[in-house]
Amino acid sequence: xxxxxxxxxxxxxxxxxxxxxxxxxxxxxxxxxxxxxxxxxxxxxxxxxxxxxxxxxxxxxxxxxxxxxxxxxxxxxxxxxxxxxxxxxxxxxxxxxxxxxxxxxxxxxx
Amino acid sequence: xxxxxxxxxxxxxxxxxxxxxxxxxxxxxxxxxxxxxxxxxxxxxxxxxxxxxxxxxxxxxxxxxxxxxxxxxxxxxxxxxxxxxxxxxxxxxxxxxxxxxxxxxxxxxxxxxxxxx
Numbered sequence: 001x002x003x004x005x006x007x008x009x010x011x012x013x014x015x016x017x018x019x020x021x022x023x024x025x026x027x028x029x030x031x032x033x034x035x036x037x038x039x040x041x042x043x044x045x046x047x048x049x050x051x052x053x054x055x056x057x058x059x060x061x062x063x064x065x066x067x068x069x070x071x072x073x074x075x076x077x078x079x080x081x082x083x084x085x086x087x088x089x090x091x092x093x094x095x096x097x098x099x100x101x102x103x104x105x106x107x108x109x110x
Numbered sequence: 111x112x113x114x115x116x117x118x119x120x121x122x123x124x125x126x127x128x129x130x131x132x133x134x135x136x137x138x139x140x141x142x143x144x145x146x147x148x149x150x151x152x153x154x155x156x157x158x159x160x161x162x163x164x165x166x167x168x169x170x171x172x173x174x175x176x177x178x179x180x181x182x183x184x185x186x187x188x189x190x191x192x193x194x195x196x197x198x199x200x201x202x203x204x205x206x207x208x209x210x211x212x213x214x215x216x217x218x219x220x221x222x223x224x225x226x227x
Contacts, residue, residue, distance in 0.1 A: 002152070009150065032213035043114075043200055043218030044153075051212070089153065096141065096160075096204070096214045097168070100153040 003027045004092050006101035014109050019077040021104050023090030026071065030092040030099075035064060035075045038087045038103070047088075048075070080108045113137045116201050116219035123191055124227050131186045131222045133201035142184040143216060144168070144176060145200040153200060159184055191226040198223045 005024045013019045023033075031052045036044035050057040050064045050073065057064050063076045077084055085108045090101040114135040123129060135142065140161045145153040145168075155168030159178040173195070174188050184203075188195055202216040 004152070034213050034215065036218075041119075041220070043116075043202075043220045045218070046215050049213035049215065093214055097143075097155055097158065098153075098214065098216060099155075099169075100145075102150060102152045 002101075003030075004090055004099050004101040006088075006090055006104050008104050009102070010105040010107070012107045012109055013080045015082060016079045019075075019080045019084065019106055019108070021075040021077075021088050021090075021106065023073050023075075023101055024071060025073075025092050027092070027094065027099075028071075029094040031095070032093050033064070033066060033073050034091045034093070034098065035062075036089040036091060036100075037084075038089060044089055077106075080106075082108050082110055084108050114201060114203055114217055114219040116199075116222050118222060119220060120223050120225075122225045122227065125190075125192055127191050127226075129188050129191055129224070131199055131201075131224070133184045133186070133219060134182050135184075135201075135203045135217070135219075136182065137203060137205075137217065138181065139203035139205055139217075140181070141204045141214075142178065143202045143204075144174075144184070144186050145202065146170060146172065147198045147200060147221075157186065191224075193226045196224060196226050 034049040035047040038044040087103045091098040144157040154170035156172040157176040201219045
């Protein structure tokens with residue numbers, strides 16, 4: 001049973017516009033949510049996280065929104081840049097082990 | 111500059127061979143993890159360790175084994191590789207969860223891509 005779901009396998013966005021990546025989860029016990037970015041032939045790198053007691057966390061061009069009632073979170077990237085082209089993984093934890101989604105491949109079109 | 115190192119990056123071997131994937135970190139992290147990922151799929155936790163001489167199996171059953179004799183080293187071994195073991199293996203580490211307030215942020219290595227013929 002997949003507890004963290006990223007239903008869009010791919011997304012293309014024009015450079016300079018907003019990129020919105022979505023993630024749904026089923027486990028109410030998750031207390032932290034994280035986004036990772038992965039380039040080909042590299043390991044995932046941490047981008048931003050949010051606690052379950054918050055609904056928004058912002059870090060530069062990246063903002064994560066959490067809607068607990070809908071069990072949904074989203075990552076907003078604005079403005080989108082060519083270097084943002086990568087696979088983005090949503091992850092969640094009820095403690096020390098992370099559960100990952102399947103990833104969304106973001107392509108920024110120049 | 112990478113703080114967690116995995117070798118080899120790529121490995122192609124025949125069925126039945128024994129292989130060891132190496133993972134070392136220089137951050138002094140107590141916790142280390144092995145994840146397995148197939149293309150287009152989620153990362154699956156196969157092993158983790160909370161410190162020296164501590165190893166646990168993850169959520170995905172795996173025929174591999176791990177050891178943690180030193181804090182910085184967490185190798186993964188397959189005694190007899192099969193084509194079904196073809197995958198990417200990602201090693202990660204994190205600080206003690208109790209020592210920091212906030213999310214358990216994992217730092218990943220670049221991965222080892224294993225192909226078994």
